[in-house]
Amino acid sequence: MSFLSYLISGISLGSIYAIIALGYTMVYGIAKMLNFAHGDVIMVGGYMSFMATSYMGWSPVASVFLAMAVCTLLGIIIERLAYKPLRNATSLAVLITAIGVSYFLQNIALLIWSSNPKSFTSIVSFDSLRLFDGQLIISSVTLVTIAACIVIVCGLTAIVRYSKIGKAMRAVSEDKEAAQLMGIDINQTISVTFAIGSGLAAVAGVLLCSAYPLLMPTVGAMPGIKAFTAAVFGGIGSIPGAMLGGILLGVIEILGKAYISTELSDAIVFSVLIIVLLVRPTGLLGKKISEKV
């Protein structure tokens, strides 16, 4: 029974990784860049929700919407100011800029909210689920997280597959120049991608802080990196891949913590990344792209 409960908390953690990984994978698929600051947008989302509930007395649901609005705006601003001028630069330059943005967000947060951890009150308040005469307890946050992940993945798949902007996204990701010739506004498409990714990051931030209720300026960094690992694991650019990769990584992390070693759980997760890249560089569900000269 303890295995089952570890498995469920692994899936729950993995669902959070999956939601973050979706943001990475979409931005990577369309703008071909690794948005290193994505993890720190999560942190901003967490703080926004915290401020709204603790200082302004908003309801938890309203605070989630506030966090999403702020993060969406933040994502668009970051893209406009830092990444758009580098559209034609080398990937090295873009990556260093993204690291700069990540550091910038962390240190601004440090100045505003200080490094003292804030205790986050969970946004989910109904009772936990008891199964098998109380032998297996599934907390309400776990249920909400898993449900949110499923809803988001389905919604996003629908948007990318059936909506007009989704069609534009797929076109830009396939061939930027050809898409532009067909009358697609590339800058707008990329902005929308960033907006969606950052909005999702806010949801992930609130869920993450509800499950692990300590809020610090560096709270997003590690989950951000792990979620990127998840995106690579599942195959970067693929939405189902991000979900699969996220959940597998969450399960590996929790089971590693439970059965191997608590201190080494991060090392196990990152070793998985290196092994995956060694064996299958395109990830589990990724497509192999042939190179054009």
Added chain:
Amino acid sequence: MKNFLKLKKTTRKNLVTYAMVILAFLAVWLLSAGGSISSAFRGQLVPICVYIVMAISLNLTVGILGELSLGHAGFMSLGAFTGVIVSISLQGSVSSDPLRLTIAMILGAVIAGIAGLVVGVPALRLRGDYLAIVTLAFGEIIKNIINTLYVGIGPNGFRISMVNAESLNLGENGTVIMNGPMGAVGIPKLATFTSGFILIMITLFIVLNLQNSRSGRAIMAVRDNRIAAESVGISVTRYKLMAFIISAALAGAAGALYALNFSTVVARKFDFNTSILILVFVVLGGMGNIRGSIIAATVLTVLPELLRAFNNYRMLLYAVILILVMLVSNNEQLKNMMKKFTGFFKIKRPPDLRGGTARE
């Protein structure tokens, strides 16, 4: 002077770099002998040397090879703890301090170089941002493992455990060298400013000669156009690995020197933030510009000590520097704006922030 001007441009440039380092060393050494250096600054001398070596070696990966490594502190960490273990183990058998320091640094470099090979083989075959992520992952793995490692030496020989210090069974005369999350303790202080200076000179010699050699040109060709380089018969993986391993090994030697300057060292010191700090040195000094790395590392290590009141804003400032340098050096519009601006002040050339393209 006439002979100096006759030399090739790159040789001349390199000689200026060497001369700069030697003069700086002599100046500090004289001031130190004259007693006009504060003890706080004296404590900074070895770390400055270490950061200079770290910046030069990272510049080899980032500026000359054109791949981003975010785990440079991981190699430093490996070198540091190898150096500590070696220097404590040899305490009985090798009595000369400089010799022990040299052995510690060489072994630190070897271990870090081997790690560079292990990380580089899978990562360098991939393109894009993967190397950055793999090196970042590597840095975290190293930090995690060292945090759980207990190493000791006693009458029964050398022991390693991952449980706790007691399980080492060292006996009565044993010494615990590494104590898990508490890090390495009781380190002999072998590092001196002179040894730091020698390490900088060796690093400069290796990197500058590599840059101007056949291999160095091959490495830069891979950076500038991988496909073109491959099509003229350059083995991309081989040259990438070569640059990456040399870079890792130099970081290992610097790590050993760093650790042997303090009495205790913890694995947390060599985290992602340290890797970013060194990246800031490289980017600010100019990617591919070795002299720039030396200056940036020195200035950015000394400045925070002088501007203590400003400390809260330091990392924020570094972040802004990273973003601005990248924007200004990579965006045509901003570049032209900078040109106009610098032209206004009658400066002949705008500062070449991109570096590495051998424009003089």
